[in-house]
Amino acid sequence: MQHFDVDPDALRRAVLEDMARYLAEYTLPLSGATYGTPWSKERVAAELETMRTLLVDPYPFEYFSEDRILPDAERAAPVVRSAWVVAEDGSYRLLFDPAVREYVLVSGTPENGWGSFGIRGDAPSTFLAR
Structure with missing residues (x-):
């Protein structure tokens, strides 16, 4: 598998910046x-603080993509994809x-390996969905 050139330090900074922006922009959804x-x-602030403690120095990783990012024709079986781990929490990884x-x-x-199940997006909301 090809691992794209990613600067691990820049990736970690980007995650921290996303977390700060997420909290600054968070508003309660309408009823x-x-x-x-x-x-x-x-609660969001507390969960983001927990997330901060679960961040790791990013490292290359492979996972099975079992969600809908691929066209139907390419989704016959899970596809192995390259990514970078940025946070770990037990049986969950944020990539x-x-x-x-x-x-x-x-x-x-x-x-048994690691597989996606359709939760994708920005770093904070994706990780908080665990």
């Missing part, structure tokens, strides 16, 4: 606009997939 109870800004310039949440184990 009825979401399922469940929306998080308060204080940066440079080919599509998105963060992706994967779950799994070292023994």
